[in-house]
Amino acid sequence: MKSNWKPCFGFVLQNEGGYVDNPKDPGGATNLGCTKAVWEQYVGHGVTKDNIRDLGPNDVEPLYRTKYWDAINGDNLPVGVDYAVFDFAVNSGPSRAAKILQQVLGVAADGKIGPATLAALEETNPRDVVTSVCEARLEFLQSLATYDTFGKGWAKRVSEVEQTAFNLAR
Numbered sequence: 001m002k003s004n005w006k007p008c009f010g011f012v013l014q015n016e017g018g019y020v021d022n023p024k025d026p027g028g029a030t031n032l033g034c035t036k037a038v039w040e041q042y043v044g045h046g047v048t049k050d051n052i053r054d055l056g057p058n059d060v061e062p063l064y065r066t067k068y069w070d071a072i073n074g075d076n077l078p079v080g081v082d083y084a085v086f087d088f089a090v091n092s093g094p095s096r097a098a099k100i101l102q103q104v105l106g107v108a109a110d111g112k113i114g115p116a117t118l119a120a121l122e123e124t125n126p127r128d129v130v131t132s133v134c135e136a137r138l139e140f141l142q143s144l145a146t147y148d149t150f151g152k153g154w155a156k157r158v159s160e161v162e163q164t165a166f167n168l169a170r
Contacts (some may be wrong), residue, residue: 030052134158
């Protein structure tokens with residue numbers, strides 16, 4: 001079993017950036033990609049915006065590992081595909097990211113990456129999978145009501161994720 005966890009986590013944190021609280025963002029107060037609601041669920045109690053502002057990479061790493069990386073079976077995905085699906089999971093939820101991957105591969109889209117999905121991945125070119133996942137991700141983002149506000153940044157992120165995933169897959 002391989003793990004590309006550390007570099008992928010680092011890339012996601014670069015994409016997510018620091019603290020923001022944009023009133024047009026339904027996620028509200030967010031730091032390092034972690035929303036207030038997600039952090040409250042993770043720690044099991046209410047938190048303040050200051051608590052969110054104070055989060056550091058070491059704080060959110062275990063959350064990202066369990067809620068997103070492990071949820072998409074990241075350790076068993078091909079290098080490059082792991083990052084593209086992980087970044088998608090952080091941005092839009094692990095089930096949606098898994099289902100898109102499964103749709104791209106032509107397997108049952110149940111949102112759980114297991115033996116059938118992994119077997120289908122063995123028969124594909126990782127770069128082709130990355131391209132298809134990123135195209136489907138952008139299509140999904142374009143369907144969101146907030147695309148007019150955040151779309152330019154999202155499109156740039158998806159393009160950068162695709163390029164980084166290609167570089168990892170080499």
